[in-house]
Amino acid sequence: MTKDINKSEFTEGTKLKLAIFRECFKEWYPVFLNNPYVSRLIIYDMFAGSGRDTAGNVGSPIILLQEAMGSEKQYCAQIRQNNKSVILAFNEKEESKRNELECNIKREIIQCKKACPFNDCVFDNACHYAHEDFSDLIQKESLLRTLNNAKYAKFVLLDQYGFKQINDEVFLKLINAPKTDFIFFIASSFIKRFSTLSAVTKYFRQENVSFEESNPKECHRVITNYFRSLIPANKEYYLHSFTIQKGSNYYGLIFGTNHTLGMEKFLRVCWRHDTLAGESNCNINNDFQLGELFYQLEGSNKKQDVSKELKQKILSKEITNNKEGLKYALKCGCEPKVYVDVINGLIKDKKVSIDGQFNKTAMNIHSAKLYNISVI
Ligand SMILES: C[S@@+](CC[C@H](N)C(=O)[O-])C[C@H]1O[C@@H](n2cnc3c(N)ncnc32)[C@H](O)[C@@H]1O
Numbered sequence: 001m002t003k004d005i006n007k008s009e010f011t012e013g014t015k016l017k018l019a020i021f022r023e024c025f026k027e028w029y030p031v032f033l034n035n036p037y038v039s040r041l042i043i044y045d046m047f048a049g050s051g052r053d054t055a056g057n058v059g060s061p062i063i064l065l066q067e068a069m070g071s072e073k074q075y076c077a078q079i080r081q082n083n084k085s086v087i088l089a090f091n092e093k094e095e096s097k098r099n100e101l102e103c104n105i106k107r108e109i110i111q112c113k114k115a116c117p118f119n120d121c122v123f124d125n126a127c128h129y130a131h132e133d134f135s136d137l138i139q140k141e142s143l144l145r146t147l148n149n150a151k152y153a154k155f156v157l158l159d160q161y162g163f164k165q166i167n168d169e170v171f172l173k174l175i176n177a178p179k180t181d182f183i184f185f186i187a188s189s190f191i192k193r194f195s196t197l198s199a200v201t202k203y204f205r206q207e208n209v210s211f212e213e214s215n216p217k218e219c220h221r222v223i224t225n226y227f228r229s230l231i232p233a234n235k236e237y238y239l240h241s242f243t244i245q246k247g248s249n250y251y252g253l254i255f256g257t258n259h260t261l262g263m264e265k266f267l268r269v270c271w272r273h274d275t276l277a278g279e280s281n282c283n284i285n286n287d288f289q290l291g292e293l294f295y296q297l298e299g300s301n302k303k304q305d306v307s308k309e310l311k312q313k314i315l316s317k318e319i320t321n322n323k324e325g326l327k328y329a330l331k332c333g334c335e336p337k338v339y340v341d342v343i344n345g346l347i348k349d350k351k352v353s354i355d356g357q358f359n360k361t362a363m364n365i366h367s368a369k370l371y372n373i374s375v376i
Contacts, residue, residue: 002161006097009055013246016281017159017185020242020253020269022063024183025155027265029067032153033078033086038179040085042146043068044156046134047165048090050097051104060159061090061101062108065123069112079122086122091130091137098131134158134165138173147177158184163194171227174256175237181262186223186252194223203229217243217284220252227254238263240333242270245282260366263330271335277302278333306332310342314352314373321372326365337362343373351376 005014025043032038048061058066068086069076079086090105092098105127113121130137137143147154156174158166163186174182194200203209203226224241231237237258244251255266271278277285277300285301299307310328313319319328325339340362346352356371 005161006050006053006059008053010053010057010059011246013244013249013251015057016244016246016273017251017253018058018060018063020244020273021060021157021159021183022067023269023272024255024266025064025157026067027269028155028181028262029075031261031265032179033075033082033084035153038084038151038153040087040152042087042089042152042154044089044091044154045159046091046137046157047159047161048092048098048101049159050092050100051108060157061088061105064088064157065105065108065127068126069123073112073116076116076118076122080118086126088123088127089130090127091132091134093131093133095131098129102127102129134160138170144173147173147180150178152179154180156180156182158182160185162187168199168230171230175231175235175258178258181255181257181259183253183255183266186220186254187249200226217245217250217280217282219243219250220254221279221284223252224254227256236327238330240266240270241279242273243280243282243284245280250282260327260330261364264336264363264365267330267333267335270333276300278335303334303338306334306338307342310339311346314343314346315375317375319373321370322359322361322368323365323370325373326362326368330365335362336365 010018029041032041043064045061045064049059051059051062053059065088068088078084090098090101092101109121109123146152154177160166166184174180195204207229209222209225220241220243224239228239231239237256238260239254239256240263241255242253244253257263257266267278274280276283279302306329309332310319310325313328314325319325322339322343325343326336329336329339340360343352344360347354347358353374353376354371355374357369358371359369361368
């Protein structure tokens with residue numbers, strides 16, 4: 001039987017996972033709060049737990065509530081002014097844990113009200129609770145209607161035990177829902193079983209992938225690539241994973257979004273935690289680090305590999321404009337600035353020229369001014 005995460009103090013690995021959830025949501029939330037085309041933001045925590053560990057550390061539902069208010073409660077004022085609707089939807093299968101969660105959330109709101117100048121709280125009626133099995137919940141028409149409503153922005157947190165709740169069908173529902181970003185958790189203890197699922201073994205055979213349990217660092221990359229293979233070829237979609245090592249255990253987070261800005265923001269969080277590859281807390285590419293004899297000033301293995309690929313794709317005319325280059329960097333899990341550095345080098349070396357107005361835009365790339373690249 002799985003150990004109840006809320007019945008002891010969170011481990012360091014869990015704390016790092018929660019820190020990434022927090023930062024990821026913190027980046028996502030203001031984008032949609034300020035989006036005039038979005039009338040409602042719905043934040044789902046599908047495996048919410050009871051809200052705290054035995055030492056009083058806050059779990060994901062309270063983290064989401066705190067970030068939805070803002071560190072200075074700045075978002076409460078914004079919600080009030082803009083008449084936006086923000087909903088926090090918590091699901092926890094165990095009824096007793098769901099009830100405990102409701103008490104913990106109410107306590108958090110009461111505490112907050114003590115320092116609030118308003119009598120009413122914008123979050124008084126914003127929190128909804130369910131105690132359903134996620135596999136039943138995800139089949140419900142009402143949930144699917146909401147997920148598919150393009151006027152609503154949805155953030156879906158899936159902090160499952162193990163792995164099995166996010167199967168191909170669930171993944172496809174999530175990636176096909178508009179304005180829906182999600183992050184899910186994978187515990188390495190399930191990895192062995194993942195590699196024996198029939199759809200997965202078929203994919204491994206087709207792609208000639210060998211699944212090395214002995215190389216757990218690679219596991220989440222392989223799993224992410226498996227999910228990537230489920231995305232229809234004509235669909236623009238971004239997926240990135242982050243591996244957390246704690247002792248001999250490896251955990252993974254996979255984030256998915258259909259918007260470049262969503263991935264830019266998630267990658268910012270990942271590269272903050274891993275300045276070498278933006279992918280793990282365990283030097284996933286075995287880079288030499290600052291202070292080591294073979295440390296490379298030009299950048300980590302990951303940055304060098306992606307730069308080399310970009311250069312080659314530009315010179316072979318596979319990438320013909322800045323948007324394609326910026327998106328390629330993003331798809332490889334690099335911040336788009338990598339593309340800007342590459343194109344700058346190629347211009348200086350007189351290998352390419354620019355048709356149109358050159359710009360160095362590497363943020364908010366969806367609104368970057370387009371220019372074309374000519375190979376000289
Ligand atoms: C990893 S814990 C989540 C911890 C929570 N995110 C936190 O930060 O405290 C997973 C939670 O999902 C619940 N759970 C397990 N199976 C579930 C299912 N099929 N549907 C919904 N909840 C489930 C467990 O009771 C447990 O509280």
